[in-house]
Amino acid sequence: MNTHGNHTQFEDLAVKYLAGSATPEEVEQLEVWVKNDEEKRRLFFDIKRSWMLVSSSRNAFQKSHAWEKIASQTFQTESKDKVRTLQPKSSGSIITIWRVAAAILLLITGIYSVYYFAGFREKEWVAMDQHQERILDDASRVHLHRNSTLTYPARFRSNERRVKLEGEAFFEVTEDAQKPFVVETSNIEIHVLGTSFYVNTRGEADETEVIVQTGKVAMVASDKVQLPLSEGQRGIYDHDRNELAEARVENPNFISWKTRILVFEDSGLKEVFEVIGDTYGVNFSLAESSLENCRLTAIFNDKTLAEVLAIVAETFSLRYTRTQEEILVSGEGC
Amino acid sequence: MTSTYQPLDEAALQKLFDAYYSSLCRFASGYLSDADAAEDIVQQVFINLWNHREEIQPDKQIKSYLFTAVKNRCLNHIRDHKKYRSYYLDVEAELEIPVEEKDTFTEAELENRLNLALDNLPEKCREIFLLCRFEEMKYKEVADKLNISPKTVEAQMSKALKILREEFKDLWFVVFLLFFWQ
Numbered sequence: 467m468n469t470h471g472n473h474t475q476f477e478d479l480a481v482k483y484l485a486g487s488a489t490p491e492e493v494e495q496l497e498v499w500v501k502n503d504e505e506k507r508r509l510f511f512d513i514k515r516s517w518m519l520v521s522s523s524r525n526a527f528q529k530s531h532a533w534e535k536i537a538s539q540t541f542q543t544e545s546k547d548k549v550r551t552l553q554p555k556s557s558g559s560i561i562t563i564w565r566v567a568a569a570i571l572l573l574i575t576g577i578y579s580v581y582y583f584a585g586f587r588e589k590e591w592v593a594m595d596q597h598q599e600r601i602l603d604d605a606s607r608v609h610l611h612r613n614s615t616l617t618y619p620a621r622f623r624s625n626e627r628r629v630k631l632e633g634e635a636f637f638e639v640t641e642d643a644q645k646p647f648v649v650e651t652s653n654i655e656i657h658v659l660g661t662s663f664y665v666n667t668r669g670e671a672d673e674t675e676v677i678v679q680t681g682k683v684a685m686v687a688s689d690k691v692q693l694p695l696s697e698g699q700r701g702i703y704d705h706d707r708n709e710l711a712e713a714r715v716e717n718p719n720f721i722s723w724k725t726r727i728l729v730f731e732d733s734g735l736k737e738v739f740e741v742i743g744d745t746y747g748v749n750f751s752l753a754e755s756s757l758e759n760c761r762l763t764a765i766f767n768d769k770t771l772a773e774v775l776a777i778v779a780e781t782f783s784l785r786y787t788r789t790q791e792e793i794l795v796s797g798e799g800c
Numbered sequence: 801m802t803s804t805y806q807p808l809d810e811a812a813l814q815k816l817f818d819a820y821y822s823s824l825c826r827f828a829s830g831y832l833s834d835a836d837a838a839e840d841i842v843q844q845v846f847i848n849l850w851n852h853r854e855e856i857q858p859d860k861q862i863k864s865y866l867f868t869a870v871k872n873r874c875l876n877h878i879r880d881h882k883k884y885r886s887y888y889l890d891v892e893a894e895l896e897i898p899v900e901e902k903d904t905f906t907e908a909e910l911e912n913r914l915n916l917a918l919d920n921l922p923e924k925c926r927e928i929f930l931l932c933r934f935e936e937m938k939y940k941e942v943a944d945k946l947n948i949s950p951k952t953v954e955a956q957m958s959k960a961l962k963i964l965r966e967e968f969k970d971l972w973f974v975v976f977l978l979f980f981w982q
Contacts, residue, residue: 474958481957483889485932487939497886510889516964518830520914520933529821536817536843540850541810589836594880600840601847620836 480510484517538605538640591616593633595747597723602629606647609636609724612747631665636679636721638662654703654710657684663695664721674703675713677720685710719745728766728774735760738778739795746771749792756799757782808853816862817846824870831874831890834936841873917967921960928953929960 479496482488488496500510591600593610601607603621610616614633622628627639627647639647641660649656651667651674661681669675676685677700685693685701693710695701700715718729722745730738736758739750748771752758760782766774775786784797821842828838845866878890921929931937931945932953939957943950 477962478954478958481961482939482954483886485939485957486936487932493886493889497888500889512965513961514889516961516968517933519968520918520964532821532839532843533814533817536813536846536850539843539847540813589834592880596880598880599844601843 476506476509477513480513481517484514535601535605539601539607588617588619591618602627604642604645604647605640607638609721611635611723632667634664634666634668634723636662636664636724653687653705655686657686658682666720669702673705676701677715717741726766726768728764730762730764732761732763734758735762735778735782735795738762742771742774742778746774750795751792753794753796754799757784757795757797758799760800808850813846813850816849816866820863820866821846824866827867828870828874831871832877835934837877838874841877842870845869845873913967917964920967921963925956925960925963928956932957 476496476499479488479492479499483493483496496510499506501507591598591610592615593612595612597609597611599607599609600616602618604627606627608616608629611634614631614635616632616635617630619628622645625645627642627645628650629648630650632652637647637649637658639658639660639662643659647658647660649658649665651665654674656663656665656676659682661683662679663681663683664675664677664679666675676683676695678695678697680697682694682696685695685703687703687708687710691708691710693701693712695712698715700713701710702713703710718731719741722728722741726745728741728745730741733741736752739752742748743750762778762781764777764781766777769777778784779786782797782800784795787794787796824842824845825835825839828841829835832838832841848869849862849866878885878887918926918930928942928946931942932939937945939950939953942953946953
């Protein structure tokens, strides 16, 4: 009787875990059971198999919708670029093509909107120790930096595309004038039509910063406090004063964590290692303060951490010592 | 030796998509409880395949490339969302289970069997199971929605899995074959 009760309790927990409803303590308990008890391990995988298997019964994957999304991210973008570069101004035939495309899209949208209503629930996407990339429902692409969180709906509502950001991200937003894209941070909103831009909600002194790579965006703190930004511009929100101000882009490496392109122009080693650390997710510290006098001018294009470190070491005769939490940089200095 | 293969083109990509998209999604949603995330991952793999089409040779078993890529991304996803998941339970321990082979079914036959099994669940049990498994609702949410206690949800879910396990006894290896057969 006792074993039976124990068994049932185990099964309850196993199912609860698979359904994503177990608490951290329960997960731990289950792990211990499965690890240490052969019989329980078999039972767990038996249950898990049924859980996995049943996913096959619902062919609910939205194939056409998915294909549209993939197409728009692959050959369609490429052919669009091609048309643009070949015929920058003539437009007659292109417009016709786009009209047809729009009509087809509308039709498809009509058919698939039936499935949409189920998808408004919000998802929380957390990039922990590594930056990640995702494509949203509207085919916009988001690069989320380490330790950042983006909350977004599986399917956007009809009037706007709204996401919430905590941390750093780079957005490439698809154009849709009818459906503005809004990035909400704890203090302000960023309104976008179709463009690419960078947002950091934890800049120096806790400010929120936005840098626009292409197109236009507006930083909106309230009805009265707004700041339009266009290509190459940077805007800063001062939380204390509730003010928006335009500023120079001082750091050319603001999205190096995404591009792995590092640009140094007469930069001090302290800054250099901060940027390298941020890009590759490593901590550095300089052993001697005389190292701070060394200045580096270099461009690294998508190199591995080891390659970058080797080149910098070669330039200033540096040595690296790996400790548990960081890499210690030592050398004679400049 | 010069190879004469054509790099992947639009039609070839669509062909691969038609052939494998659904199985890849199923494969991924076996690993992840979040079906949307599973679909995202599969889409990313196709986009990535396209972006690297110059480097990938079609004769180098694209199917196994696709499944491996999806699996790796699922594992990364699990690692990055490990809040309430156990990497051991989701991934590692699986390898310890030996695989037996038996006769195989077609995908349609399988789907039929699975749907039948779901239809045969007692009504209340089925309702709760569908909400948890396919709407990805938490026990607490289901309990609130149906105005019952979370304990009842727990008991019904256990019951559902017990019945399904019995129904699927001779079936589980099939999934394996569908996913990994090349």
